[in-house]
Amino acid sequence: MCQIFAGQKPERYESETRRLRLNGQSTSIRLERAFWRILDRIAEREGLTTPAFISKLHSEVLELHGEAPNFTSLLRCACTIHLGELEQDDTARYAAE
Template sequence: MCQIFAGQDPADYEPLTRRLRLNGQSTSIRLEKSFWDILDDIAAGEGLTTPAFVSKLHSEVLELRGEAPNFTSLLRCACLIRTRQMASRPVLEAAE
């Protein structure tokens, strides 16, 4: 079982930094490549670029919570939510 996890391609968990704007402020976000890949897919599904999606998400978090502490962790958790949704999709489609 550990081979599934330990045998990952190191390129998948290589940290990547992307520069973007959040609420008009230039910033950088550092995430592992696999998370950026998922965020790219989510953004494309929303008809947005990844920077536009991340900025929109940040704005929505500010609106709901007043602040966005540990935003990179929020992005990782958003990727987990998306992965879980995608994993349950075949089950939902089979039930229909």
Template sequence: MCQIFARQDPVGYTPVTRRLRLNGQSTSIRLERLFWDILDDIARSEGLSTPAFVSKLHSEVLIAAGEAANFTSLLRCTCIIELRRRQPIAFAAE
């Protein structure tokens, strides 16, 4: 089983930093390429650019929680939730 994970393409876990604006403030977010790919897919499905989607998510988190503590972790979890939403049977079996 570990071979599935151990032999993955390193390009997927290469960190990528993107600069964008969150609520009008310029910032940088560093995530692994695979997470950016998933965020790009989510944004596209919402009819938004990735920066617009991430900014919208950030705003909604501020409204819901009052703060966006560890926002990069929230983005990673967003990706996992999206993958579970796409493939509920595969994740339910685990």
């Protein structure tokens, strides 16, 4: 079992920093490449660029909670929610067959 996790290529979990604007402020976000790939897919599905998607998400978090503590962790959790939705879709599809 550990080979599935330990055997992954280091490039997958290597950190990547991207610069973008959140609410007009220039900032940088550092995430593992695997998370960036997921965020890129989510943004594409939403018809947005990745920076536009992240900025929109940040604005919505501020609107709901007044602040965005540990926003990078929120992004990672958003990725796991997205993956869970994909898993549910796959499960429903197989159940229908």
